[in-house]
Amino acid sequence: MDWTNLNADVTKLMNVHFTPGREGRTIDKIVIHHNGGNLSIDQIWNVWQDREASAHYQVESSGRIGQLVNDWDTAWHAGDWDANLTSIGIEHADDSTDPWHVSDAAIDSGAHLVAALCRAYNLGRPEWMHNVFPHSHFSATSCPASLAENQRADYMSRAQAYYDGTSVAAAPAAPSAPAGIHVDLPSWTLPIGHYYGLVTGPNDSHGGFYESERPAVRAIQLWLIRHGYAGAVPDSWADGIYEQPTADAVTAFQHAERPNSTDRWGEVWADDLATMAANN
Known part of the structure; x- marks a missing residue:
């Protein structure tokens, strides 16, 4: 994410269920939501194709950010038209x-x-119920659940620290590697322009479609497990098939250890593998 220019990691704009422009209104607040599920950018885009709803941004569990409605357009997210016209969801x-x-x-x-938006639109320092609101403030809903409850203080303290430019809200450090987690990672032998990626990807994406690719993919998966990027999963999760959960774990690794060094989120290229090997 380019925080200064507000360029998201992924742009996948809605073609329905939003309103072009803001009827001359200006942005004066941010409204916080939760998915009610663990959805990717693509998945929430698909949901909103059928549901008369949308928001400007989706934050995945990996930390990857997608833009689905342009900031200058009105997303249908708050359940209150005036709030929709004057907010970012x-x-x-x-x-x-x-x-x-x-x-x-x-x-x-x-x-x-939140901090980047507050700076971009001159909203001032992020403050709960001043320029940052829960969805439940505008509609009869429990959304955004934990983000308005036990996780709110952490969320807002980070937003304020990012706005202030202090180090308090720095991105969490990469998980420290416990002893005995060494993984024999593959040497880089893929052709130029090829990478380890989704098994359903193009021909230059090596994701275990061929049996010969699976040992390398499995080694990458084991590294992700043992360094804490795949969540609480057993080693059997490393099956040598590069599907979306593997891509999500790779994205989490990239956000933690290579946040300014890649724009190929969820894919393992030679420099990604080199970073893994250096921290093996």
Whole structure:
């Protein structure tokens, strides 16, 4: 995410269920939402194709940010037309449903986005119920759940620290590697322009479609598990098939260890593998 110019990691704009422009109104607030599920940018875009709703941004559990409605257009998110016209809506994926919980990476990215928006639109320092509001303030809903409850203080303290330019809200450090987690990572032998990526990707994406690719993919998956980027999963999760959960874990690794060094989120290129090997 380019915080200065507000360029999201992914842009996937809605073609329905938003209103062009803002009827001459100006942005004076940010409204916080949760997905009610662990949705990706693509998944929430698909949901909003059928549901008469939208928001400007989606923050995935990995911390990756997608823009789905341009800031200068009106998203249908607050349940109150005046609030829609004067706000930016930010959705956050939940990584747990019982109880509701948002991942640390999503909190950090969401808070950083709030700070960046407050600066870009001269809203002032982020303050709860002043320029940052829960969805429930405008509609009869429990949204944004934990972000208005037990995770609110953490979220807002990070947003304020990012706005202030202090180090308090710095992105969480990469998980420290416990002893005995060494993984024999593959040497880089892929052709120029090729990478490890989704098994359903193009021909230059090596994701385990061929049996010969699977040992390398499995080694990458094991590294992600043992360094804490894949969540609480057993080693058997490393099956050598590069699907969306693997891409999400790679994105989490990139946000933590290579945030300013890649724009190929969720894919493992030679420099990504070199970073993994250096921290093995």
